[in-house]
Structures are given as structure tokens and as C-alpha cells.
Amino acid sequence: MSVPLGYYLILGGVLFAIGLCGALTRKNAIAVLMSIEIMFNAAILNFVVFWYYLHNGALTGQMFALFAIAVAAAESAVGLALVISVYRHYKSVDVNEMRSLKG
Amino acid sequence: MSVAYAPIVRALGSETALVLVALAVLTLDFIIGRKREVAKRRELVGAVALFGLALSAVPLVGQVGMTNVLLPGETLVVNPLVIIFKFVLIVLTAVTVLISIDHDIGTHVGEYFAMLLFGAIGMLLLVGTEEFLTIFVALELTSISLYVLTAFHKNSLRSQEAALKYFLFGAIATAFLLFGLSYIYGLTGATNLRDIGAALAKKGTDPLLGVGLLCVLVGLGFKVAMVPFHLWAPDAYEGAPTPVTAFIATGSKVASFFVLVKVLMVAFAGAVGSAYWGAFESGWAMVLGLTATASMVLGNCAAIVQRNVKRLLAYSSIAHAGYILVGLVAASSTGATAVLFYVIVYAITNLGAFGVVAALASRAGGDDLEHFNGMAKRAPFLSLLMLVFVLSLAGIPPLGGFFGKFYLFAAAVECDAEMFGLLWLVALGIVMSAVSLYYYLVLMKHMYVLPAKDETRIATPGHLKMALAFCAAGVVLLGVFPEPILALLKALVVRL
Numbered sequence: 001m002s003v004p005l006g007y008y009l010i011l012g013g014v015l016f017a018i019g020l021c022g023a024l025t026r027k028n029a030i031a032v033l034m035s036i037e038i039m040f041n042a043a044i045l046n047f048v049v050f051w052y053y054l055h056n057g058a059l060t061g062q063m064f065a066l067f068a069i070a071v072a073a074a075e076s077a078v079g080l081a082l083v084i085s086v087y088r089h090y091k092s093v094d095v096n097e098m099r100s101l102k103g
Numbered sequence: 104m105s106v107a108y109a110p111i112v113r114a115l116g117s118e119t120a121l122v123l124v125a126l127a128v129l130t131l132d133f134i135i136g137r138k139r140e141v142a143k144r145r146e147l148v149g150a151v152a153l154f155g156l157a158l159s160a161v162p163l164v165g166q167v168g169m170t171n172v173l174l175p176g177e178t179l180v181v182n183p184l185v186i187i188f189k190f191v192l193i194v195l196t197a198v199t200v201l202i203s204i205d206h207d208i209g210t211h212v213g214e215y216f217a218m219l220l221f222g223a224i225g226m227l228l229l230v231g232t233e234e235f236l237t238i239f240v241a242l243e244l245t246s247i248s249l250y251v252l253t254a255f256h257k258n259s260l261r262s263q264e265a266a267l268k269y270f271l272f273g274a275i276a277t278a279f280l281l282f283g284l285s286y287i288y289g290l291t292g293a294t295n296l297r298d299i300g301a302a303l304a305k306k307g308t309d310p311l312l313g314v315g316l317l318c319v320l321v322g323l324g325f326k327v328a329m330v331p332f333h334l335w336a337p338d339a340y341e342g343a344p345t346p347v348t349a350f351i352a353t354g355s356k357v358a359s360f361f362v363l364v365k366v367l368m369v370a371f372a373g374a375v376g377s378a379y380w381g382a383f384e385s386g387w388a389m390v391l392g393l394t395a396t397a398s399m400v401l402g403n404c405a406a407i408v409q410r411n412v413k414r415l416l417a418y419s420s421i422a423h424a425g426y427i428l429v430g431l432v433a434a435s436s437t438g439a440t441a442v443l444f445y446v447i448v449y450a451i452t453n454l455g456a457f458g459v460v461a462a463l464a465s466r467a468g469g470d471d472l473e474h475f476n477g478m479a480k481r482a483p484f485l486s487l488l489m490l491v492f493v494l495s496l497a498g499i500p501p502l503g504g505f506f507g508k509f510y511l512f513a514a515a516v517e518c519d520a521e522m523f524g525l526l527w528l529v530a531l532g533i534v535m536s537a538v539s540l541y542y543y544l545v546l547m548k549h550m551y552v553l554p555a556k557d558e559t560r561i562a563t564p565g566h567l568k569m570a571l572a573f574c575a576a577g578v579v580l581l582g583v584f585p586e587p588i589l590a591l592l593k594a595l596v597v598r599l
Contacts, residue, residue, distance in 0.1 A: 016282055023275050032271055039278035046285035055292040064236050064288065068281055071243045075274055078247050082254055082267045089260040095271070098264045101338040 008049040015042035029083045029093040033076060040072040114169065114181045114231070116162025117189060118224050124155025125220035132213025144212040149204035152216045156197045156223075163190055177233035177295040184443075184595040188230045188361055191447055195354045195454055196223040201570040202458045203346040205563070206465060208255055215255055222248035222350065226358035233369065234295040235284050238362055242280070242326065245358065246273050249351055253343040265342020272325065272335040280322025286315030287370075296370040303373045313385070316374055319366065320390060326359035329424045330397040337405075340417035345464060348413060349457035352420050353450040360427060360446045364439050367431065375434050379524025392432045392528060398425030399535040406542045412460055412470050415542060416453070419496060422539060423449055429528050430511040433518040440593045441514040445507035447588075448495070448581050452504055455574030456492040458567070459485050466561045472546065477555025484568060485561075486550050491575045495582070497543040498536050503581035508536065510589070 015038055022035030044065045051061025087093055112119075128148055136144040169181045199219065208215045225244030232238055250273065254266030288294055290312055291302035303312065321332060328336040340348045367387055376386015383389050402422030409415040427449070430442040463482060464470035479486040495504035512532055515525040581588065 012285075016278075019278070020275070023271075029267065029271070033274075036271075036274045036278055039275070040281060043278065043281035043285045046282065047288060050285065050289035054289060058292075060236075060292075060294055061288060064239075064284070064294065067236060067240055071240060071277075074247060075243065075277070078250055079270050079274065082250065082263070082270050085254060085257065086263045086267050089263055095267075098267070100261050100264055101268075101342055 005049065005053040008045065008053075012042045012046040012049070015039075015045065027094050027096050029086070029095050030080075032095065033079050033083070036079075037072065037076060040068065044068050044072075110169065111179060113162065114166060114179055116165070117159040117193070118227050120159040120162065121155060121220050121224045121227070124152065124158065125217040125224070127155070128152055128220065129213045129217045132216075136213060141207075141210055141212065145204050145208070148212050148216050149200050152200050152220060153197055155220065156193055156200065160190060160193050163193075177297060178237050180231055180233050182595070184592070185231050187591070187595075188357065188443075189227050191450070192223065192226050192230065192354055192357060195357065195450055196220070196226075196350070198454055198458065198570050198574060199346055199350045199354070201566055202349060202461050205567045206344060206346050206461050208344055208346070209257055211255070215252070218248050218252050218255075219350065222252065223354065226354050229358045230361050233297065233365060235287070235299075236294050238366075239281065239284065242322075242359075242362075243277065245355055246277070246326075249347070249355060252347040252350070253339055255344050255347065259342070261342040262344065263342075265339045269335045269339040269343075272332075276322045276325030276332060279318045279325075283315045283318025283320075283322065286311050287319070290315065296365060299370040300372055303371070308374065312374065316371060316387060317390070320387060323359060323363045323366065324394065327356055327363060327424050327427075328421050329394045329428060330401045330421060331394070333398070333402075333421045333424075336421055337414050337417040340420075341411055341414045341470075345413065345457060345461035345470070348417075349454050349461065352416070352457060353454045356420075356424075357446050357450045360442065364431065364442055368434070368439055377524070378432050378528065379519055379522065380527045382522075382524060388432050388434050391428050392525075395425045395428035395432060395528060396531060398422060398428065399532060400425075403535045403538045403542075406539070409542070410472050412464070412472060412475060412546065413457075415472075415546065416456060416460070419539065419542070420453060422535065423453075423496070425535075426508060426511055426532055429515050429525075429532055432528065433515045433525060435514060435518045436593070436596050438511075438514040438518060440589065440596045441507070441510040443592050443596065444585070444589055445511050448503035448507040448578065451574050451577045451581070452492050452495045455488060455571050455578065456496065458571045458574065459489045459492065462563050462567055462571070463561060466563075472549045475546070475549045476553040477558065478550040478561075480558060481555055482561040482563065485563060485571065488571050488575045489550060490547060491578060493543045493546060495578045497540045501579075501582045503578045503585070506582055506585045508532075510585075 019035045019038030023032050026032050047061045047065040083093055128151055132148050163186050166181050166186055222245050225241050228241035250266055250270045253269050254263055256262035291299045293299050325332040374386045376389040377384040378388045378392025399422055402418050406415050406418035427442055427445055430438045467474040495502035498505045498508045512529045515529050
């Protein structure tokens with residue numbers, strides 16, 4: 001066990017920050033979706049690492065990670081479906097062009 | 104580890120019934136629906152969904168005696184408070200179904216009602232758990248169903264755009280929630296609220312805990328639409344089919360506030376902090392004090408300039424999230440009681456208001472303020488009901504909204520008996536309630552004073568009128584006799 005826990009936590013934090021930056025700045029809806037996936041994966045990495053280093057007596061962390069993976073998959077499936085149905089109307093997936101709702 | 108399955112089956116009776124009915128609704132529409140007219144299909148499938156909801160309330164009666172935790176780790180909890188809220192959620196869903204039967208929801212009738220029921224199942228599970236993994240999964244079940252429901256007007260660009268915005272904001276909030284939960288799990292090794300509370304009490308504060316708590320607040324704050332995580336709400340409320348708007352604004356908020364109260368009061372009781380004037384201390388009370396301020400100010404001020412009724416009600420609901428947070432900032436059992444009472448009143452009122460909008464807007468040609476001109480002559484009964492709902496939202500006695508707000512503010516004042524540290528928040532709340540009266544009365548002016556272009560009467564079906572009258576009766580009753588339910592909630596919250 002040569003890599004200390006802190007390194008993984010920093011990796012998780014950096015991944016989450018990268019994902020958040022992408023989600024907030026990208027214009028393409030698909031790219032936003034991908035950035036959100038990176039944020040999810042940062043959290044999942046944290047769960048697995050915390051489980052492995054600190055709480056490996058019970059399977060809680062692993063279970064949480066598995067459920068999170070399943071939920072993230074379901075969520076991106078719905079997300080992609082929504083992107084497609086928006087594309088049918090706008091012929092574009094640029095989130096900045098979606099301005100029919102304002103006020 | 105041995106688990107007794109019989110009580111678990113009993114405790115999950117409502118959810119099981121709803122899953123079966125949702126699948127039955129899908130199958131039914133698939134087999135016999137396709138050849139009929141859409142309006143007939145809505146009636147048929149809606150009736151089955153209603154029957155299912157009635158059926159799912161039956162197991163709740165059998166659970167009244169059960170007060171124990173049913174699965175190790177509080178994954179599944181049954182107590183009187185949970186039963187009350189499950190019942191409220193079932194009633195809210197049933198009224199939503201009644202509103203939907205009358206509303207144009209496109210040709211995918213079976214899918215619509217099934218999604219509605221899946222969303223309701225998520226809310227029931229959310230209320231009936233004290234463990235973060237289940238909270239997370241239930242929250243996602245609710246959210247994903249609502250994303251799909253928001254996009255149900257397939258030919259409407261606004262509906263699709265609203266759904267995508269709702270989804271993108273929602274997914275980011277979920278990522279925050281999960282990230283926060285990972286830190287909390289790492290610090291405590293537990294995922295159930297009580298163990299987390301106990302572990303944190305031993306450990307004291309930790310910077311990682313601060314990050315985790317803040318991330319969880321972002322995730323849940325998005326669900327209750329508090330500023331600054333409210334950006335999705337006006338768009339989603341406006342673009343979604345109106346019955347779905349009603350469901351997002353009521354059912355999902357009731358469940359989310361219930362969970363928020365439980366999470367903060369049980370798991371993070373040790374990280375309260377303080378929002379007392381001049382004695383700010385970092386913790387969730389301070390964060391919520393600031394977001395409550397922002398929600399009340401922004402929600403009410405932005406509502407003034409709205410021309411679309413659904414958007415106006417969306418900003419009003421952001422403002423109401425602010426009022427409710429004031430009760431939470433008090434961080435006392437009186438505060439929690441007031442929050443839970445107000446959430447129920449708010450949900451019934453808003454469901455009624457959106458129900459009236461759903462019924463009238465589709466027949467008047469749109470949901471802008473102008474479309475409601477002279478509505479008092481065109482649909483006198485529904486206009487009267489709208490008057491009741493709007494006055495309750497504005498907080499006029501003797502309606503439920505007044506007493507709800509009164510208890511919220513009273514709880515905030517009395518939590519610091521010597522210094523009245525939260526008086527600033529209460530004063531702001533009262534001022535903002537006065538501001539809110541303006542835009543509620545503008546809506547009333549359009550309905551009661553301004554003349555309509557087209558004076559033809561608007562006919563609405565009887566079941567819809569009955570459902571909305573039921574909501575109005577609830578609002579009046581909760582205003583005139585708040586004591587029984589308040590006393591009940593108070594007695595139950597102490598054991599939270």
C-alpha cells in the first residue's frame with residue numbers, strides 16, 4: 001500500500017472541479033452531460049477509496065459506489081433522450097441557443 | 104444476520120401496490136387503449152391510477168401500530184410521522200391524477216400515468232427512510248420521473264427545453280449531493296442519519312465535514328428550489344405540462360423538505376451554527392439563514408414583473424421555500440413542527456392553484472395574465488377557488504397560509520428568548536409577505552376586475568371541480584382548525 005489516501009482524495013477533488021468547470025462553461029449539451037459524468041465519477045472514486053482505506057469492515061462504501069454507477073447510467077440515458085428531443089426542435093444541441101423560456 | 108421479512112413486506116405495502124398499479128396502467132393502455140380516443144384513454148387509465156392510489160393508502164392503516172425500525176441501518180422506517188406524510192403524498196398524487204385526466208398530455212397516456220406513479224413511489228420511499236443510500240436512490244427515482252414528465256409535450260419546444268434545463272441543473276445538483284455524501288461517509292463510516300449524528304458529535308468539526316455538508320445542502324437545496332439553486336424552477340414550471348408543474352411544486356417539495364428536516368435535525372445536529380444577528384457562527388443554520396433571505400427577496404421581487412401565471416407561481420414558490428427555511432433556521436422542534444405544517448398547507452394550496460391554472464389556461468388559450476382577464480364571469484366557481492388559494496399563499500387570515508406562516512415566524516422568534524436573534528429574518532419575511540400581496544392581487548385584478556375579450560362561459564368537468572374544491576376546503580380547514588394536526592405533528596417531531 002504505497003499510495004496514501006490523501007492522494008486519492010486530491011484526485012477526486014480535482015476530477016470534481018474539472019467536471020464542474022466543464023458543466024458550467026461548455027455550450028454543447030452532450031459535453032455538459034460528459035462533464036456531469038466526471039463529477040459523478042469523482043464521488044464514486046471517493047466512496048471506493050474511503051471504503052478501501054478506512055471502512056473496509058463493511059461493504060457500505062462499495063454498495064454506495066455500485067448504486068451510484070447504476071443511477072448515473074439511468075440518468076444519462078434520460079439525459080441523452082432529452083438532448084435528442086431538443087435537437088429535433090432546434091437542430092442544435094447548443095445550450096446557449098435555448099432561449100424560448102425567459103423572464 | 105437474520106432479517107424478518109414479514110414486517111418489511113407490510114411496511115412496503117403502499118410502494119408495492121403502486122409499482123403493480125403503474126405496470127398495470129402501462130399494460131392496460133397498451134392492450135386496450137390504442138384504438139380509443141385519447142380523452143377516453145385518459146379517463147380509463149386515470150381511473151385505474153386513482154384506484155391504485157386508493158389501494159396504496161390501505162396498507163398505511165395497518166402500519167399505524169408499527170413504530171420500529173425495520174431494516175438494520177434504518178433503511179426502512181415506519182413511524183406515525185412517516186405514515187402521515189405518506190398519506191399526504193398519496194392524496195397529492197391523486198389530485199394530480201384528477202387534474203391530468205382533464206389535461207391534454209399527448210398520446211402516450213399509459214406512460215404518463217405510470218411515470219406519475221413511479222415519481223410518487225420515489226417520494227414515498229424518500230419519506231420512509233433514514234439512510235443516505237436509500238435517500239439518494241429515492242431522490243433519483245423521483246427526479247428522473249419528473250424530468251421525463253416535464254418533457255411530455257413532445258411537440259412543444261418549450262416543454263423540451265424546460266426538461267433539458269431541469270435535467271442539467273438537476274444532474275449537477277445530484278453530483279454535488281453524491282460528492283458530499285462521499286465525504287460524510289469517509290468521515291464517519293456510516294450512511295444512516297443517527298450513526299452519522301453520533302459519530303460527528305464525537306469527532307467535532309472538520310473542514311471535510313464542512314465541504315460535505317455544503318455539498319449535501321446544494322443537492323437538497325436544488326430540490327426545494329432555494330436561491331441560488333432556483334434557476335431551473337421558473338423555466339421548468341412554465342414549460343412543463345401544468346399538472347406536472349403542480350406535481351413538481353407540491354409532491355416533490357413535500358418529500359424533499361421532509362428529508363431536509365430529518366437530515367439536518369438528526370445527522371447534522373452537531374453542526375448547527377447560528378444565524379442570530381451579530382452572532383453568526385458557521386454551520387447549516389447560518390447558510391440557510393442567508394439562502395432564506397435571498398430566496399424571500401429574489402422570489403418576491405422577481406414575481407412582480409412576471410406576465411405568465413405559471414412563472415409567477417414559480418417565483419412565488421421560491422419565495423415560499425424562503426419562508427419555510429426560516430422555520431428550519433430556528434433549529435428547534437417547534438421550528439421543525441412549523442416547517443412540516445407549512446409544507447402541508449403550502450402543498451395543498453399550490454396544488455389547487457396550479458390545478459385551476461391547468462383547467463382554465465387550456466380553455467382560455469394560454470397561461471399569460473391576459474388570458475385570465477374576466478375569468479370571474481367566465482368560470483365563477485374556479486375563480487372563487489383561485490381567490491382562496493391565492494389569499495392563502497399571500498397569508499391572509501383565516502386561511503391555512505396565514506397560520507402556517509405565523510407558526511414559522513413565531514418559532515423563529517422564540518428560539519432565542521433573550522436576544523431575539525432571528526428577529527431580522529422574521530421582519531424581512533413579514534415585509535416580503537407584504538410585497539407578495541401585490542402580485543397576488545394583480546392576478547386577482549386580472550381575474551375579477553379587467554374585462555374579458557371573449558365572455559363565453561368555460562365549462563369544466565365535475566371531477567375536476569370536486570378535486571379542487573377539496574383542496575380549497577383543506578386550506579380553509581387547516582386555517583380554522585390548525586390545532587389538531589399541529590398538536591399531532593408537535594408530539595411526533597419531538598421523537599424525531
